[in-house]
Amino acid sequence: MTPPPVFSTVLGRDLRLAARRRVDALLPLAFFAVAVSLFPLGVGPEPNTLRQISPGVLWVCALLAAMLSVTQLYATDQADGSLEQMLLAGGSAFSAGIAVALAKAVSHWLVTGLPLVLIAPLFGVMFDLSGRSIAALCASLALGTPILSLLGNVGAALTLGVRNGSVLLILLIVPLCIPALIFGSGAISAVESGSSARGHFSLLGALFIATGLLAPLATAAALRIAIE
Amino acid sequence: MAMTMRFFTYASPPRFYALAGALIPWFWIAALVLGAAGLWIGFFQAPTDATQGDAYRIIFIHVPAAWMSMVLYLVMAFWAAIGWAFNARLASMVARALAPTGAMFTFCALWSGALWGKPTWGTWWVWDARLTSELILLFLYLGYMALVNAIDDTRRADQAGALLAVIGSVNVPIIYFSVKWWNTLHQGATISATAAPKMVASMLTAMLLMTLACWAYAFAVVFTRTRAIIVEREREAKWLNDGAAA
Numbered sequence: 001m002t003p004p005p006v007f008s009t010v011l012g013r014d015l016r017l018a019a020r021r022r023v024d025a026l027l028p029l030a031f032f033a034v035a036v037s038l039f040p041l042g043v044g045p046e047p048n049t050l051r052q053i054s055p056g057v058l059w060v061c062a063l064l065a066a067m068l069s070v071t072q073l074y075a076t077d078q079a080d081g082s083l084e085q086m087l088l089a090g091g092s093a094f095s096a097g098i099a100v101a102l103a104k105a106v107s108h109w110l111v112t113g114l115p116l117v118l119i120a121p122l123f124g125v126m127f128d129l130s131g132r133s134i135a136a137l138c139a140s141l142a143l144g145t146p147i148l149s150l151l152g153n154v155g156a157a158l159t160l161g162v163r164n165g166s167v168l169l170i171l172l173i174v175p176l177c178i179p180a181l182i183f184g185s186g187a188i189s190a191v192e193s194g195s196s197a198r199g200h201f202s203l204l205g206a207l208f209i210a211t212g213l214l215a216p217l218a219t220a221a222a223l224r225i226a227i228e
Numbered sequence: 229m230a231m232t233m234r235f236f237t238y239a240s241p242p243r244f245y246a247l248a249g250a251l252i253p254w255f256w257i258a259a260l261v262l263g264a265a266g267l268w269i270g271f272f273q274a275p276t277d278a279t280q281g282d283a284y285r286i287i288f289i290h291v292p293a294a295w296m297s298m299v300l301y302l303v304m305a306f307w308a309a310i311g312w313a314f315n316a317r318l319a320s321m322v323a324r325a326l327a328p329t330g331a332m333f334t335f336c337a338l339w340s341g342a343l344w345g346k347p348t349w350g351t352w353w354v355w356d357a358r359l360t361s362e363l364i365l366l367f368l369y370l371g372y373m374a375l376v377n378a379i380d381d382t383r384r385a386d387q388a389g390a391l392l393a394v395i396g397s398v399n400v401p402i403i404y405f406s407v408k409w410w411n412t413l414h415q416g417a418t419i420s421a422t423a424a425p426k427m428v429a430s431m432l433t434a435m436l437l438m439t440l441a442c443w444a445y446a447f448a449v450v451f452t453r454t455r456a457i458i459v460e461r462e463r464e465a466k467w468l469n470d471g472a473a474a
Contacts, residue, residue, distance in 0.1 A: 154395065158388050162378045172371040172392060175364045176399050179406035186410060203406075218395055225387040 006089050006099035014107035028069035028112040029119060035061040036123050047128050054127035055188035059181050062116055062141060063148055067173060069112045070152030071166040073104050078160055084227055097220030105153045113145035129192065136191040143204045144184040150215035151176050157222035180207055239318050241458045242467045248451040255448035259441050266437030274430045283347040286340050292439040294337035296446060297365060300330035305397040308390035320386035324376060325453035329446050331369035338362055357408035364403050368396045382461060
């Protein structure tokens with residue numbers, strides 16, 4: 001009997017699990033909405049100020065939402081032993097680890113990243129951004145949230161079964177997310193100030209490709225360290 | 229004890245323990261002598277700067293600390309990776325011993341930079357590319373230390389720390405350039421820390437002496453800490469309890 005393909009099996013399973021616990025899956029989105037809404041209350045309702053800080057605010061909140069939601073990615077699978085079985089399912093433990101890591105990153109993005117991209121225009125309107133800036137906001141989040149999911153994956157695998165893992169994960173992974181934050185919010189600011197955002201998008205795309213290639217390897221290595 | 233010298237001779241904890249114990253006093257002497265000479269030249273021989281007055285003299289601690297902070301991170305990542313790849317116990321211990329010293333130098337660089345910034349730039353802190361990336365480097369050190377301390381199993385902690393240190397060292401240039409572009413993209417040319425005035429020979433001598441003093445200090449402290457880690461991890465070992473390693 002040939003083993004089932006690890007990637008599609010894990011991805012399908014995680015999406016099914018998310019569909020059955022809809023409230024859990026929507027919590028990061030709720031966190032994003034609440035956190036973003038705090039800024040006008042803290043900074044004041046002045047529209048010009050809000051428009052100026054909105055790219056950074058939306059991006060920082062998206063980053064934190066991704067970091068908070070990624071902590072439990074492997075925890076339950078490790079607790080009930082299914083993670084070990086997944087790693088044993090493929091050819092070698094390392095290649096199975098890469099498949100599992102990719103599947104987890106994709107499912108995390110589909111469950112938390114994609115809804116964020118879809119809801120972002122609403123907050124763009126609330127912060128009085130122009131139509132072009134809102135388009136840039138969606139584009140930069142569409143390119144940037146996969147980077148956050150991939151890097152968060154590395155952190156989740158590294159902090160597997162560690163005391164205070166969720167706080168530790170933020171300390172470990174947020175510094176690595178800084179380039180994505182800079183270019184992602186920079187793209188929106190560039191459009192908002194009327195200059196070209198092409199450079200920002202190119203760099204964000206380059207970051208996406210680099211993380212897409214390297215982060216699953218790092219995650220697989222971290223999973224192997226955590227399991228053995 | 230007759231032993232033939234090989235490349236890995238001092239990769240054995242007992243031998244390293246003895247060697248480090250013998251070397252530590254010399255590194256302390258070197259640190260004190262070089263530091264005293266560097267400070268004396270820096271404070272009494274080097275001329276007062278034309279534009280910055282005497283405030284510039286903080287360079288003699290600031291620049292060596294900043295150099296050390298970056299070099300030590302790479303050294304730490306190197307030894308952590310060696311320890312992970314070849315299962316070399318001592319390399320992992322050295323990597324762990326390096327982290328607090330690296331973090332200390334990073335903090336010193338930031339702190340002295342703030343003290344230097346106040347009289348010359350008129351502000352404690354600017355979100356300049358160098359300052360920001362140095363701050364992020366401090367976070368990377370803290371993350372490494374937090375991770376290795378949070379995992380109880382030493383082997384797993386060493387390996388996870390090694391992976392994190394390697395990821396961090398790949399990211400350091402990316403972070404540096406992204407912060408640099410971020411700064412220049414947003415707010416034209418602000419105060420630049422790069423436009424250093426041409427340096428008099430005595431200033432350069434003082435700075436190099438202080439750098440060597442920092443190196444000697446780092447060796448002394450890291451070796452001491454490595455010895456402590458060896459004692460902690462090998463406390464069951466026979467060589468340690470025979471009294472041979474006094």
